[in-house]
Amino acid sequence: MSDVLENLARVLEARKEADPETSYVASLHAKGLNKILEKVGEECTETLLAAKDAEHTGETRDVVYETADLWFHSLVMLSGFGLGPKDILDELASRFDLSGLEEKASRNK
Ligand SMILES: N=c1c2ncn([C@@H]3O[C@H](COP(=O)(O)OP(=O)(O)OP(=O)(O)O)[C@@H](O)[C@H]3O)c2ncn1[C@@H]1O[C@H](COP(=O)(O)O)[C@@H](O)[C@H]1O
Numbered sequence: 001m002s003d004v005l006e007n008l009a010r011v012l013e014a015r016k017e018a019d020p021e022t023s024y025v026a027s028l029h030a031k032g033l034n035k036i037l038e039k040v041g042e043e044c045t046e047t048l049l050a051a052k053d054a055e056h057t058g059e060t061r062d063v064v065y066e067t068a069d070l071w072f073h074s075l076v077m078l079s080g081f082g083l084g085p086k087d088i089l090d091e092l093a094s095r096f097d098l099s100g101l102e103e104k105a106s107r108n109k
Contacts, residue, residue, distance in 0.1 A: 005085040008072075012079045028076055036077050043070040 015025035028036050047070045050062035078084060095103070 005075075005089075008075060009079070009084040009086070012075055013084075016079065025076055028073075029080065033077075033080060036073065036080060039073045040070070040077055043073050046070075 012025055015023045016029055018026035020027040020030040028039065043066060047063070047066040050066040054060050054063050075085060078087070
């Protein structure tokens with residue numbers, strides 16, 4: 001797992017017990033799952049809008065910025081369930097060498 005994801009996961013875990021007055025992550029957990037999901041949805045929409053803009057302008061800075069916000073808030077959501085980036089990376093690793101088209105076809109057998 002990348003150092004950045006590993007370090008961020010450790011910080012997110014610690015912030016679950018932190019003071020909501022001094023920690024943004026703690027303030028999200030204090031507000032509850034609905035607030036966290038609202039932020040994931042908001043960042044998802046902002047990512048889509050940035051990608052649509054980039055399609056026309058070729059400028060991808062906001063795609064990177066908004067995707068980082070989306071990943072970050074998704075990691076906060078996962079940590080609320082005791083999950084972390086390793087769980088997602090392991091799932092992706094298990095899909096190596098399996099074509100998406102083959103996987104889809106195997107579901108319909
Ligand atoms: N990577 C991030 C990160 N990315 C984005 N954000 C915050 O996510 C929020 C994004 O929300 P918006 O863009 O919608 O901005 P906003 O309008 O201010 O948000 P709202 O008022 O709508 O909630 C901003 O407050 C950003 O600062 C992050 N906050 C924290 N981290 C990491 O989490 C760690 C712990 O943060 P704290 O819990 O604040 O100590 C930090 O050290 C960072 O490593």
